Amino acid sequence: MAKPIQKNCTHLTASHLIKEVTDCLVDIPDHRPNHCKNGIPFGNFAKSAFAMMQMKMPSMLRFDSQREDPVQAHNLETLFDVVNGRVPSDTRMREVLDQLSPHWFQKPYKKIFSRFQRSGHLQKFEFHIGHLKNHYLLAIDGTQTFFSGKLHCDDCCVKNQGKANEAYYHQLMGGCIVHPDQKVVIPLAPEAIVRQDGCTKNDCEKSALKRFLANVKKDHPYLKLIIVLDGLYADGPTIRLIKSYGWHYIIIAKDGNHGSLIEAVDELDKQGKVARCLKTDPVTGIKYWYRFTNDVPLNKSNPVEHVNVLDFVETDKKGDRHTWSWITDIPLTEKTIEALMKGGRCRWHIENQTFNTLKKQDYHLEHNYGHGEQHLATNLAYLTVLAFLVDQLQQLGSPEFQKALKERTRGVRIHLWELMKGYFQTWLIKTWEGLFDAIISRTVAGIVPYDSS
Structure with a gap:
């Protein structure tokens, strides 16, 4: 059974979570010639891209259309730490992000998970079965994020290579901490299923699973895990790999x-x-x-x-x-079969609460924001899942997010996204708390106030 819900705390509010993300993104080294010291601050490229995903913009063109709007520039600076509100054009953003190694966009997941642990909310996901105490269910599966008969990049896997119907695709190996009594899922850093450097063959889910599990062990060495998988992985090598990490x-x-x-x-x-x-x-x-x-x-x-x-x-x-x-x-x-049955059925959380949400509830995981020639599609997919993680943690432990979702939108997330987007594009916003307060109280002023009392 899950532990009783604890009191909400500030650890999982938007202002704290997004600061964790932007602090990581600003550390990405500048690869531009001479670092363009008088140009747009390098961190603004990744921060702007993350803001686009966090605000559920349907396209990069839509985001770019208001790039020079003083309202959006102000809000990007106050909410996403985009320095001086200087937002790169959609073309330049694609060019810069395309050259960045995807591992830079996996780093924020670990920092956010650490904040999640400190908040005490991780205890809600403890899974007990038989002699196993304080373990966590990690549901893992792969999903397709891109498919095209024309567009392709260095990361693309190839289907029907050399034939008339040759096509290109990307997949993503995702894993979430889940629990039978929790609707919220906690995604860990995903692993792209893409063509690996120096390889002529396509990548596959089983190879990506090996990399994913290795990264989980590296990032979270003390987590006691029970890995929940589809029948594709019911084989000796996968079982031995899981057991080699001390997991079940x-x-x-x-x-x-x-x-x-x-x-x-x-x-x-x-x-x-x-x-x-x-x-x-x-x-x-x-x-x-x-x-x-x-x-x-x-x-x-x-x-x-x-x-x-x-x-x-x-x-x-x-x-x-x-x-x-x-x-x-x-x-x-x-004494253990009922718990095991519930744990096994949690595998659907990676399909329903994760991939279906990312594809059908305005996260636009399968949308082509720009494919690039190297890593653009992969990096944007990582940022999309990162925005989903921020929202999941807010739903778990942010009072203002919970109230905005429940009272103003009757629990419909897409409605909340539309309200947030409307305020973001038209009103001057000082803080995330002020934004949610405006949604809840139906504030109609031009500048959203925030009363700390």
């Missing part, structure tokens, strides 16, 4: 890919070595059937790797059946 796993097992595993469980079932149970929820009327067993060979070709297997079937009041099978290294007993 819950991975989906699909009939089509794990026939020998299912056969082994069926044979043990015939021998009476598999525990079974049928329960009915007295409140909802939903029926649950499950069977589980421990220490089963993963497959015939890998008899050394043994796993524990849980088959779970849910039948609702309409008679519709939903079936899941998971493999895990967590010992299965009558």
Whole structure:
């Protein structure tokens, strides 16, 4: 069970979170000739791009159209620390960001996560199962962020190479701290699935997963994790990699890919070595059937790797059946199967609460803001997920964000984004607190005030 919700604190307000981001972005070294000392401050390029994502601008052209507007310039300076309100043009912003290594845009994630830990809100995501205490579920999966039959860059993977229907694409390996009792997800620094330097072959999800897990261990060495994955990763090498970091796993097992595993469980079932149970929820009327067993060979070709297997079937009041099978290294007993089932089903949080939100709720993850020749598309994708992280943490621990979302927009995020965008483009705003206060109280002045009392 998640721990009781604690009191809100200032750690997770927009002003603090965005300062963490801008402090990281200003540290990116200037690669321009002679550093253009009289030109636009170099940090303004990345800060402006992040502001574009944080304010959910639908295109770089839309953002650029008000670049010289004194209102937007003022707000970029006060809210995003864009020095002197000097905003680069869309063309120049693309040129500069295109040459930057993507690892610079992964750094803010670690700093923000540290603030999240200090806030005490991480405790809400503690997952307990059996003898495992104070662990965290990390749901991981890949998603496509770009596809084109014409545009391409050095990072692009290639489909149907050399053929008439040759196409180019980018994918992203994402991972979020999740919990069965939490709607909010906490994304860690993503890993781009792109063509690697010096490689002639496409990158793939399994290679990206190796890099992602290595970065997680480096950035968060003391986190006790249970890795939650799709059936694509239910293999010996992935399991051994997870265990090498001292973590545990819950991975989906699909009939089509794990026939020998299912056969082994069926044979043990015939021998009476598999525990079974049928329960009915007295409140909802939903029926649950499950069977589980421990220490089963993963497959015939890998008899050394043994796993524990849980088959779970849910039948609702309409008679519709939903079936899941998971493999895990967590010992299965009558006391652990319910928690494991809930943890395994949390894998959908990476699909629904993360990727679907990023693609359908005005974050525009799949939108082409400008593809570039090197790393532009990758860097903009990282900034998009970073903006999503800031919003998720505000929803978790920012009183003013929660109130603006709940009272003024009835919980509809897109409506809140539109209100914020309208104020940002037309009113002089001094602080993030003032912006949210104006949304909540329906302030109609030209300058948004902030009463600290």
